[in-house]
Amino acid sequence: MRIEGSLRVIALVAVCILASFSIWVPSVLGKEKTFKLTYSHFWPVGNTVTNLIGDWGKEVEKRTNGRVSIVAYPGSMLTPPDKCYDGIVKGISSMGTAALSYTRGRFPLMEALDLPLGYKNATVATNLSNEVYKKFHPRELDDVKIMYFMAHGPGIFFTRRPVRSLEDMKDMKIRCTGLGTKIVLALGGIPVAMPMAETYDALSKGVVEGTTAPSAGLVGFKWGEVVKYCIENYGSAYTTTFFVAMNKNTWNSMPADIQKTIAAINEEWIPKAGKCWDDYDKSGREYAHKVGVQDIRLSSEEDRRWANQVKVTMDSYVAATKKKNLPGDEVLQFCYDYLRKNQ
Numbered sequence: 574m575r576i577e578g579s580l581r582v583i584a585l586v587a588v589c590i591l592a593s594f595s596i597w598v599p600s601v602l603g604k605e606k607t608f609k610l611t612y613s614h615f616w617p618v619g620n621t622v623t624n625l626i627g628d629w630g631k632e633v634e635k636r637t638n639g640r641v642s643i644v645a646y647p648g649s650m651l652t653p654p655d656k657c658y659d660g661i662v663k664g665i666s667s668m669g670t671a672a673l674s675y676t677r678g679r680f681p682l683m684e685a686l687d688l689p690l691g692y693k694n695a696t697v698a699t700n701l702s703n704e705v706y707k708k709f710h711p712r713e714l715d716d717v718k719i720m721y722f723m724a725h726g727p728g729i730f731f732t733r734r735p736v737r738s739l740e741d742m743k744d745m746k747i748r749c750t751g752l753g754t755k756i757v758l759a760l761g762g763i764p765v766a767m768p769m770a771e772t773y774d775a776l777s778k779g780v781v782e783g784t785t786a787p788s789a790g791l792v793g794f795k796w797g798e799v800v801k802y803c804i805e806n807y808g809s810a811y812t813t814t815f816f817v818a819m820n821k822n823t824w825n826s827m828p829a830d831i832q833k834t835i836a837a838i839n840e841e842w843i844p845k846a847g848k849c850w851d852d853y854d855k856s857g858r859e860y861a862h863k864v865g866v867q868d869i870r871l872s873s874e875e876d877r878r879w880a881n882q883v884k885v886t887m888d889s890y891v892a893a894t895k896k897k898n899l900p901g902d903e904v905l906q907f908c909y910d911y912l913r914k915n916q
Contacts, residue, residue, distance in 0.1 A: 608641045608827060610819075613651035613660055613669035620793070621856075623647050625849045626670065629842055636834050641827075661820050662716050668819040670723075674751045681894055682711040685904045686724065687752050688890060689811040689883040693916045695787070695850030698724035698812040701911050703843050709904060718824035720817040721839045723846035725787040726854040727810035728753070731800040731866075732783035733776065738875055739882065748772050748784040752886065756785065756811060759883045769794055776800060785811075789850070791857035797864045804869050808876035809883045 612630065616623040623645075630643030652660035657671035658679070673680045674687055686705060692698045702722035706714070736742055743761040750766060757764040765781050769790065775781045776799040783804075784796065791797040817839075824832065871879065887905060894901025 605640055606828075607639070608823070608831075610641065610643050610667035610823065611651060612643050612645040613649075613657055613666035614645065614647060615649045615654045615657070615671060617648050620647075621789075621849060621853045625842075625846060628845075629838065632838050632841075633835055636838065637831055641831060641835070658717070658816070658818070661818050664820050664822065666820075667823045668720070668817070670815050670817045673814050673816060677751055680711070680713045681897055682709065682713060682899050682901060682904055683814065684752075685890060685901060685908055686814040687811055688886055688905075688908075689728075689756050689809045689880075690887075690908055690912060691808045691880060691916075692724075692727045692810045692812050692912075693807055694847075695724060695726035695812070695854065696844070696847030697912065697915050698726070698814075699843060699847035699850065700915070701908060702814045704911060705904060705907060708907060709900070714816070714818070716821065717816075717818040718821050720819060720835070721843050721846070722814055722816055723843070723850065724812040724814045725789065725850050726812070727807055728785050728787055728812060729806050729810050730783055730785055730804040731791065731796055732802045732804060733779070733800055734782065735802050735867075735869060736783075736804045737869060737871065739878055745783060746781045748775060748781040752811065753785045755886045755889070756809070756883055759885050760809070760879060761882075772796065773799055787812075787850070788854040788857035788861070791866070792860040793853070793857065797857070797861035797866050800861075800866060802867050802869050803858070803861060804871070806871055806876065806879050808871070808880035 612626065614623070614626060616626070626645055630645060634642050646666070651666045652669065654671045655675040657666075657669045658676060660666050661669050673683050677684070683705070686698075686702050699722065702724050706719060706722060730736065730747070732745070736745070739761055745762045746765050747757045747762045748767045749757050749764050750768070754764040754766065765775075767775060767781070769786070772781070772784050773794055773796060776784065776796065783800070784790070786796075788803070791800075791803075891901045891905060
């Protein structure tokens with residue numbers, strides 16, 4: 574009898590365990606997988622673009638009902654700008670953003686976008702960068718999942734003395750980086766390679782007489798305090814294009830509904846990014862005017878002269894891509910056609 578009683582107790586305990594297991598298992602099996610992503614970028618805390626990135630992450634978390642969360646690492650905390658892309662590929666970060674030009678030669682076809690094509694604003698530059706990618710799908714970006722591209726406003730000149738013609742540019746020492754070196758040379762200036770962060774001191778001490786950049790630099794780096802003129806050479810204005818990309822394995826691990834949601838948000842963020850950069854430029858010009866910077870708009874004839882001078886950079890691009898059997902001429906013509914219709 575004692576044995577039977579013991580067996581009944583054991584059986585009852587077993588039933589209870591099985592019952593609780595049958596309730597617990599479905600709750601585990603039915604639990605939706607969550608994703609916590611790391612986002613690497615170089616903009617500092619509080620920067621306008623940092624806020625744009627943060628808003629994108631919040632929107633993704635909101636519309637995936639918390640299944641995807643983003644932890645951003647600003648100020649190159651995870652990867653330096655020139656290592657951001659490789660960091661995404663290798664999984665050091667789940668995703669990130671940096672300029673294509675930080676690794677010149679790595680994205681030869683997309684380099685067309687940074688040429689001095691005569692950009693008028695950041696919105697059109699951002700839209701064009703995304704349209705080029707959608708049209709040509711360059712294989713050079715196949716090892717990541719592109720979210721979208723964004724681009725800053727017109728890269729023009731800010732100087733310590735007035736510039737109204739190519740003759741005024743002759744032998745002027747201009748701070749620049751990357752492709753800007755070729756642009757300055759084409760316009761008769763003397764390029765001085767220098768990071769953005771060092772430019773304020775160089776301008777204030779007369780080490781350089783001017784700089785190339787979007788108007789955002791006037792407030793973002795306080796250049797408005799150390800330059801006197803904003804040269805509106807829009808006919809030869811360039812941009813810098815930034816990728817926003819995700820690790821491919823991370824993307825492929827996500828269910829289709831999450832991918833669809835993020836893709837929709839990306840499309841919405843293209844115009845938001847363009848506006849963000851345009852607003853940044855506007856704040857830069859407003860700040861500069863308050864501290865006494867004067868605008869100099871080139872005459873139509875002079876603007877055309879500048880545009881003709883920088884065409885050498887387009888010729889170099891076409892020749893370089895041709896050597897690599899890439900359709901650089903087609904991409905460049907697409908850019909020309911797009912800008913003619915949309916500016």
